[in-house]
Amino acid sequence: METVFARLVVLESSLALLFGLGMLWRRGVPAYISAFRWQSLVLAAVAATVAHFGRDRELYLVAALLVVVKGVAIPWLLRGTERRFASERELAPYVNTATSLVVASLLVLFAYAIMRPVVAASHLPTRTGLPLAMGLVLVSLFVVTSRKKALTQVVGFLMLENGIALLAILGAYGVPFIVELGVFLDALMGFLVMQIFVYRIHETFDTIDVDQLDRLRH
């Protein structure tokens, strides 16, 4: 029973990481939103799996929150914004696709390296998925820094939050629920404010290409 749990969790975590890598491979914001949505749903599946095998009721609530907020609400809002800026595709990020993919794989290797002591210290059956969660965190960080369109950066940031949530679920079966709730609210608020800013940027600059935001230098 234990190993089925472990394998299932690792499988789902790999899937989450792969959706994260999808952000580097595909082009076009609808693809990114799709990848984010599927990743959030897989994350909810991880939470549900851990809730079932780890016998932790609270995680069912977390899974439900993930589905509702990150699986439905946020992608819907993003779609609305994306439709407004439909002409802006991520044509030329700072780092090209092939290099991004290689860098991402190196980041995953790095994640494995730094998570060694953490995996060694853990007794939970979910510990083999921990490096994958950290890999997702690092890859999302890379996405945020290497993309030029503001909307892509927002999706990258949301994936970063997903990665950290995965880290929490795999490492400690989630943080105390009330804190989790606070984190969700924060994420939602942060996202809404970012949305407002994307509109603001478009209003002021007539583009959401953050490369154009170069008035302030040194």
Place this chain on the structure above:
Amino acid sequence: MLAWTVDAAQGLAALLLAPGVVGLVRWLKARLQSRRGAPPWQPYRELRKLFAKEVVVSTNASWLFRLAPYVVFASTTAAAFLVPFLVVPRPLDAVGDLLVLVYLLLLGTVFLALAGLDPGSAFGGMGSSREMTVAALAEPTIALAIFGLALSAGSTNLGQIVARTLADPASALSPGHLLAFAALFVVMLAENGRLPVDNPATHLELTMIHEAMVLEYSGRYLALVEWAAALKLLVFFSLLGNLFVPWGVAVALTPGALAVAAGSIVAKFVVLAVGIAVFETRVAKLRLFRVPELLSASFVLALLAVTSSFLAR
């Protein structure tokens, strides 16, 4: 003794079956595109026709041009003999393992590329350069993908890998295996000149890779090259089928087990042929500059496969 016979027989059977598999893929694609299509045994007719035809060679071609089809055919046949089709372990396992397989396939690719350059035609040179770009990215991925499996099996011997997966069925669902499967699938498409990397049915300048290289060939040379290409596809099919879904492969040399193994390998071929046909019908050809991106993506998948097998033990 029996083992050697079975080995030889399965290799020859593969040789004979290969054009049929290609024909099956073509026929399925035709059906999916609402055409009647030539029957699945059409490639056999084509081979017979080609063997009977006269060979026409460009005056600029050298001995390499004449030698290449034989080298390609021989190396691909050797590779086919190294891959487990019906039974593991086999006596031929001792002859070559994963790395030898990769090198044999690469040998064929290199000679074909050189042969494309040899007559000095424009199409040939273009095809060769594109082919080498694809090969440069695809070969390491094959090695890595199967290496990931080899790590969990503890040996690069192909028969051993299959045996190991048979012994531990749950490992077939591990991320390492699944990632390696995905990576190898993409590489199979690239190496065999299938959509979305190359269109096997086209002779348009902008889209040819494999077809460009063999444009100058005729008669028995063309027959050998085409047969080798079909055999290469079969080799990849059996790698995908037997390494990742090894159930059905015989572990003993009993007639019953062998019959089951034969049935299962044919079934796997059919499933993969259907898969390829459906995939090719759905997907459009990638623009050439995006092919390296696709191959980088599969390289990353293979790297992740190795990482998760190696570091997550």
Place this chain on the structure above:
Amino acid sequence: MSPFALLLAPSLVSALLALVVRPYRRVVGWANGVLSLLAFSAAIHLWARVLAGDTPVAGDLLRADALSALLALCVSGVAALAAWLGPGVGADDGYDRGQARTFRIFANLFAFTMLFAVTTDNVGFMWVAIEATTITSAVLIPLHASRASVEASWKYILIGSVGIALAFAGTVIAYFDFVAMAGRDHLSLNWTVLRDAAPALDPQVMQLAFVFILIGYGTKAGLAPMHTWLPDAHSEAPAALSAMMSGVLLAVALYAVVRWQAVAQVTIGRGLAEGFVAMLGLLSLAIGALSLWSQRNYKRLLAYSSIEHTGLVCVGLALGPLGVFAAMLHLLNHSVAKSMMFLLAGRVLHRYRTAEISGVSGLLRVMPWTGGLFAAGMLAVIGLPPFGMFVSEFALVRAGFAAGRPVVIGLVLALLAIGFVGVIAHLNRMLYGPVPAGVSVGEGSRWALVPLAGCAAVLMVLGLTVPAPIETLLVRIAEIVAP
């Protein structure tokens, strides 16, 4: 009544008031000012209780020890300044009603989140509050919408949120460490529990966690190399918001770092924890000091100075108990000085209509009082006596020698000297010289100068002596952080 209620409620009530009253009326601003003074007096009361040896708690959620008391004092003080001198109180301050209302709502929420962050015992909630500070302050930066301010706020919210997310990753890893050792317990994200369990935690995991936390909260504190958002955000924001951000938001982020340092150094050893902190501190000090030379905008000058001082505080934290004392004193001084400076800069901006240093000259002739206070504040900020920063920097140098790190101190002094010279040159250009065309001479509203003069007086007092109540408070803090 619980001291916390009186501390936290006024800002919430002010925000609510501003939300409810449409269109905005100045009486809301006045009410805000009074309520903020109420919060400030609650902070002083808390200070008194902590000095008496008491550690007020409210359930598992809120807890105020000496460190919390110091920061609550700084935050509520600067919030009060911003409430009285921010948009929506004076008659002509260049903001319309809608902007004033937005400011009142979000600035108060901002103050509330900061106060909550420093009084909660739960590190998870501390994180939630600090993330909320990013959101509430980012909304206010483009109060005057322009390309530069929108760009600044986008950078701020993106880098700030990403940094904070990394801090949460660190928190999760530390929590994981605790859980792996002690099993799940609903109190386990409380700082007191973590601190007590610290000796038994796995050092390597804690090391990883601390690195993430340092990078994460360091981003909010303006530590290099994650500081790139700071000059933009602090220079483009309205003056009262810059005062709050530079004066106390950096301090609150450093508070988070200090809380975690207190736990981490027990687990991974003092040397390693201090090493990480000192490295980032020195880097920030260097970048801040060196950048001061090439500044053309006086608000950016103040922002880079904040980076310099944040670096200095971090270096202090790495020098043992004496260093912690010096660092916290420096934090206090910096809050007072920097908020005063930004508010003065706001007045200068309002009169001269340009933020360029080259556009400002003859300040002493145009606005004698403002100019005088500006000069005093600038001298204070670069560490001259008789102001408080000199005393805290001196204490830091002494701590450095006591801890046996003369090289570090030498570096610090050299960088401070570089910064000093850079600023003096700019200051001279601004204070003297001809009055530019189109700038009216005369002070304008004088009553706004009263609180600012009060700040200068506080700085002078702190420059001549460290009063006993403050000293005791700082000693208590040193005991908490580096026992």
